[in-house]
Amino acid sequence: MISNSRHPGTKAIGKTEPRWVRALLIAATLLFLGIFLLLPLVVVFTEAFKKGLDVYLESIREPDAAAAIRLTLIAAGIAVPLNLIFGVAAAWAIAKFQFPGKSLLITLIDLPFSVSPVISGLVYVLLFGLQGWLGSWLAERDIKIIFAVPGIVLATIFVTFPFVARELIPLMQSQGSEEEEAARTLGAGGWQTFWRVTVPNIKWGLLYGVILCNARAMGEFGAVSVVSGHIRGVTNTIPLHAEILYNEYNSAAAFAMASLLTLLTLVTIALKALIDWKSRIEVREAPQQALTEGLV
């Protein structure tokens, strides 16, 4: 089964490693990935179902858990579309036009990636918290942002901010703008050009950015933990609820919550692999298609 991928069947001395070295390296890799990636996946589900299916279903249906699931869906439901619109706008401006300060703008968009999640939450506490810049102004008007749902939504937006933009900017830069310019020259309107030419070209990158953004939005822990205040049934997302249950030594219920997020992760990874595969096929088929169309 083990063979050099570039030269199947050939035994070129000096171009690949001896058979036993290859087997050893593959075994070492699989052992490492097995312990660090596969075992954790198995642990999540065995721990979640340790007390049986009834306990599992009960811990998901219980009101506080249901509230946590609802809040997670709300936060992701607001954060993902906003960051999607932002990502497309930023990529359009950066990839299709030349202007000074472009690389600074890209660095600034990346900022939330290089900031600790704890600090992402902290900046909103400093802005909207009771001792923060706007704290007393908000308190007078009885508006709660920190230790309430708006803070959780804001923190989620912050940590997932760059995902779509980061995926689209290099993609749209590599595609250039000849196709859009051709569409414009042929009389297409601005939005028409965008929907008919740009969107079909970037659809896989777009989808990819959205699913990663969504996975992070639903699973974010550090940033939302700082702004949430951990009020059961009110400001707990799924990961925060799992933490509370875990600290109460209710391990089966904690892992039941974790198993929901793990399922989401597995779907995300599977979709990512599918998108990789689909887009590679399209890239491979595109020149052939152009060729046959040219012949007809």
Add this chain to the structure above:
Amino acid sequence: MTHAFRQHSILPGFGLAMGFTVFYLSLIVLIPLGAAFLKTLTMGWTQFWETVSGPRALASYRLSIGASLVAASINSALGLLTAWVLVRYEFPGKRIVDALVDLPFALPTAVAGITLTALFAGNGWVGSWLEPLGIKIAFTWLGVVVALTFIGLPFVVRTVQPVLQELDPEIEEAAATLGASRWQSLKRVVFPELLPAVLTGFALAFARAVGEYGSVIFISGNMPMKTEITPLLIVTKLSQYDYSGATALAVATLAMSFVLLLFINLIQWWSRARYA
């Protein structure tokens, strides 16, 4: 006005797209981050310095930076191995293994935290093997290293993989033809080509590890001066309503992150200059 600012283009929408980008970026990222920095300016230098150089803070930097360095090093070595095996060899289930490498990117950190704790605790599947050998992982600094290794695992693999795929096999063939042994051609020809990618992956994994919170706090045990990471110390100060203390530590951490970001850019600039 926009026509003077940008080069002329027949494509529409620059004003709208750019305007929204800058507005949203300022609202969500720049103004809140700026406000946090301004907050430290109001606290005065002596108070700032006392907070960021206190014994508990220093112990937390030592752990955060030390464990991150160890984890990023493990990730560099094993990430290079993983990338090599995934690009160069064929084995059953390779595509699943390849997809699984992204798991730490997508798995919520809290899930990683409780799962690794269950796995490496004294009664866990892995921990119960190591305990008789006198190796304790959960609730020691080794647990922090394990969590950070998990979190940083994809970085080196995903930076090295594309470079290795692009590497022309002819240069290895040339080295072999000229009489180099396999090990010589790997050491002299292949590894130098991969070095910039490994360094970038190392820096990315390290940067991520220094700020990591969710996956670490469950497995570390959180003993002050011993297994308390800097992000946890920030959260502890916040929960005691010590806003200025938390902010001071956050600014110290942010400064470290920016130095790292600069370092990453320098590596990329260096490797581009080298291959241009």
